[in-house]
Ligand SMILES: Nc1ncnc2c1ncn2[C@@H]1O[C@H](COP(=O)(O)OP(=O)(O)OP(=O)(O)O)[C@@H](O)[C@H]1O
């Protein structure tokens with residue numbers, strides 16, 4: 001086992017993936033196959049890190065019967081977990097795979113309400129589990145009741161302990177989180193467009209905005225672009241990265257697999273070229289798995305050299 005990563009999932013989910021022949025809007029859709037996986041972005045990051053033999057712990061908030069069921073899934077995956085259990089119900093997120101189009105449509109619930117008192121209890125739990133951590137991953141949406149500056153507060157807390165942080169969130173929580181200058185961020189292209197309030201028509205425009213994030217104090221930026229790959233940059237170098245061809249099964253968790261490989265690379269002080277290859281191999285191989293299943297160490301290492309890198 002190597003070092004320690006802590007992943008935060010304040011709004012976890014049971015991901016229910018169903019397969020149908022062809023989506024009939026307003027009609028009856030017969031489900032051909034289905035599966036349930038432990039989900040939520042930080043939990044997916046922890047699943048990949050476990051496969052990379054990293055000493056990882058998952059934390060967050062779970063609720064009710066569904067929450068206990070989620071913890072049982074985590075236990076089956078042998079992932080060390082330290083979640084606050086509260087009243088209410090952990091959400092179910094429905095992912096519908098349309099076989100005719102090989103396309104996934106996602107329906108994500110809001111999540112269960114977290115009271116001020118429960119958040120205070122979670123703050124205390126976090127204070128305890130943030131010890132001996134090298135990298136802290138904060139990702140995904142936040143449930144009702146929690147303010148949008150939560151990631152900002154937690155990044156500041158982690159930085160005071162010299163822990164490197166990775167932020168993967170969107171909207172207001174990303175905007176506020178950025179004020180605390182996380183070590184790395186991984187928005188997808190739509191989240192970056194939303195943040196800067198523009199539509200990109202070239203890589204050059206994306207790179208301009210990535211530079212703005214670096215000027216704000218972020219050390220490493222990855223902008224993922226689905227099947228188009230990603231752009232990765234630090235203060236001195238920028239790469240356009242393209243994945244290898246695959247048969248896509250479910251891209252759910254692909255971004256999280258990138259974040260996991262990013263944590264692994266940062267922890268081991270790898271250079272930007274290694275990082276670009278590893279995160280892309282991880283994200284791409286996860287897209288070949290059904291439901292919210294993730295890539296293995298072998299999946300990643302066997303395919304890293306198929307990733308195409310271009311320095312820009
Ligand atoms: N259709 C695809 N073909 C090949 N690789 C893909 C495809 N979709 C995703 N990937 C791989 O996964 C990475 C992350 O994808 P994406 O940009 O969709 O992340 P995301 O929006 O954060 O995903 P999520 O939030 O569902 O985890 C891409 O950079 C790419 O390497």
Ligand SMILES: O=P(O)(O)OC[C@@]1(O)O[C@H](CO)[C@@H](O)[C@@H]1O
Nearest residue numbers: 013039040041093108140141253
């Ligand atoms: O609603 P959020 O928190 O933005 O995203 C939650 C989610 O869609 O993200 C993961 C994939 O990245 C899934 O496991 C999960 O259902």
